[in-house]
Amino acid sequence: MNYGFYDILQLFGSLGLFLFGMKVMSDALMRLAGDKMRKILATMTSNRFLGISTGFFITSIIQSSSATTLMVVSFSNASLLTLTESISVIMGANIGTTITAWLITLLGFKVSMSSIALPLVGLGFAFTFSKKENMKNWGEFIIGFAILFIGLQFLKDAVPDIKQNPDILEFLTRYTDLGFWSVLLFLFIGTLLTIIIQSSSATMAITLIMTAQGWIPFPLAAAMVLGENIGTTITANLAAVVSNYHAKRTARAHLIFNVLGVIWVLVLFYPFLKFIEWLVAQTGSESPYLSAAAIPVALSLFHTTFNVSNTFLLVWFIKPIARIVERLVPAQIKSEKEIDEPKFLSKTVMKYPETLIVSLVNESKYLYENAIFEIVTHGLNIHREDIKSDLRAKKIVKKSKEDFKTDVRDMYYRKVKSIYGEIIRYATTGQSTLQITKSQNDRISQIKIANRLMVEIIRDVRELNRNVSQYLFSENEHMANEYNKFRKKLVKVLRTIYLFRTQDETGREQYYAKLLKLKKEAKEARNQSSKSIDKLIRKNLITVEMASSLVNDNDNVNDVIKHLIEVAEFLYVEKDSLIENGKD
Structure with a gap:
């Protein structure tokens, strides 16, 4: 041959x-x-x-x-x-x-x-x-x-x-x-x-x-x-x-x-x-x-x-x-990772825009449903299980009498900062290296905005937490009542968000309508002190320092409500308009 x-x-x-x-x-x-x-x-x-x-x-x-x-x-x-x-x-x-x-x-x-x-x-x-x-x-x-x-x-x-x-x-x-x-x-x-x-x-x-x-x-x-x-x-x-x-x-x-x-x-x-x-x-x-x-x-x-x-x-x-x-191939029960480790992000998801987007959404949802939910509830001295229960908001506020002594700053560094950084890194890398369509680029931008809003929520809750711990258990019953009103307001929003995200597609509509109404109310209430706060100031029932705290926290509460709802919209509703609130 x-x-x-x-x-x-x-x-x-x-x-x-x-x-x-x-x-x-x-x-x-x-x-x-x-x-x-x-x-x-x-x-x-x-x-x-x-x-x-x-x-x-x-x-x-x-x-x-x-x-x-x-x-x-x-x-x-x-x-x-x-x-x-x-x-x-x-x-x-x-x-x-x-x-x-x-x-x-x-x-x-x-x-x-x-x-x-x-x-x-x-x-x-x-x-x-x-x-x-x-x-x-x-x-x-x-x-x-x-x-x-x-x-x-x-x-x-x-x-x-x-x-x-x-x-x-x-x-x-x-x-x-x-x-x-x-x-x-x-x-x-x-x-x-x-x-x-x-x-x-x-x-x-x-x-x-x-x-x-x-x-x-x-x-x-x-x-x-x-x-x-x-x-x-x-x-x-x-x-x-x-x-x-x-x-x-x-x-x-x-x-x-x-x-x-x-x-x-x-x-x-x-x-x-x-x-x-x-x-x-x-x-x-x-x-x-x-x-x-x-x-x-x-x-x-x-x-x-x-x-x-x-x-x-x-x-x-x-x-x-x-x-x-x-x-x-049995299901692998993941060993509990530290909260600041990604659970859905890995090098393999960077292969296609679709896999990256779904992983970014899942990672963001996990952060929102766990760390953010915990920080907001504990920052207001409220048990998470009470939010998920059928208890009325007024009863939840009344039964939560102990001070949780929550260190919001510490929780942010342990449970949020690292994972937030990874989400932004993956999102930005994907936008610059993958061949993506305009709609895919917009979706990734939505996810980035949602995560930035979560960080803003923590910042506002940190301010709230300091005053909740100080005034909720103070001898001034007027201050305790006002902070309980703040807490009650947030309990209603957190519960509506919980019900909204845990319903199937058909059941979400009614809760989404409630969220839009609550967001509108929060926007209108921003920078407007309530009548009860004005009355307390006029009658000298609270000090100047207390009045300042109430007015600031009124804004903080409404900001937290607005941002919580916006994050829910970005993660659970495909929004066509990204820039409606002036964010890029």
Whole structure:
């Protein structure tokens, strides 16, 4: 066999060129349609069939099942997709990846692309000089598309011709005449090749070339295709290693789904191939058992039929598959982190704008519902459980008679400052490094504003807390009454916010209307002292210092109310207008 080291290097170089073309093409398509694809993925998976359609559509557009599954794993990691939704999308992605095989078969084997590939590179290169970003991306897509087929042509030329090297056939015969063991062997080879190359499309291209050159018969090529379906799951499983258990479950589900598909096809392997032969005959082609030239089409048909059949067979077993995965990957009970450590923010969420935004929202909500809620209630000497109870506000105020001795400053440094800094850092980094739309940029800005308002709430509560502790238990009953009024007012707001954020979408409307009313009242009451305070001042029932404290704290209370409601709006209601209160 006259096939030396230089020829092997040419083979690897051709494969590299093919993979490079596919990467350039896929990356350009992701830039062209990535944000739209991710938006579809995040919103169009409400039932299993819609999820399958979404997975198929996205993979068909971006020409990469690996990119789709990596998106699904990232979205699962950020809790944007449930496990059952993720499984259905992956099922669709498996069907979508068959488009690539048809593209290679029809254009790479049926049509000579070599004559137009270089002109396409020139056309695409001209597009890259455009000032419009979309035109540049279209240019890169055309270049990637052309390079892919140039690489495929080189790959076909680099593979040794079996007529000139008959000893190859003699070498392969040792492994192709082992009956069903040969099928299992080539299944393993297909799996291994895909794991090494990290591209089922590239392995499919190699398989198609091997069959076109007459290296291996149709059944063994089909076995390699089955192996590729297992090997392609490794990408998602590797990505999930550093992710949470949601992402790990999604990756394992992908593996289980593909392995189950391979098992049932292996059981029906030869009848299934006869069915494919019959389908090929219906198209007017020769039998893949008799003609090597007919194998590429038959193989693409096998790939498509297998994935479509497997999906529509196992779609009814999504929930059982989910239960198996949940047993294999149990939920991880997170060890209690210090409050100033992020619970939802990590490097993995920075991959896509959607995962970053949902993680920023979750982190901000956690901060708001825990640390801020605790600081506000304890700063006013109120128990958090009383806010969540059915007790009337007046009773809550009356029963909370002890001084909590809350150090608001200390609580801010221990429970808020660090996490607030991380939220702002992630948000700002995302805005400057990720390719985000205007609406996504606006949403991140909303989250930043919400967090700044939380810090302002703490500042106002700190001022309130000092005077609440001083006057609530003073001998001057008038001062105690006024501060109890402040507390009662805040109890009503905190309870309405609690009820608003814990209701489902339909139940929120009435509480949101109450919050808007309370916010309006707080805005109007800002810088307006109450009649009771004026009366106390006129009758000299309080000192000048006490009067000053009451007037200032009246403003502080209304500021806290206004800011608490605004944060709730920013985090739980998608607001169209960001700058309504003059903030940037």
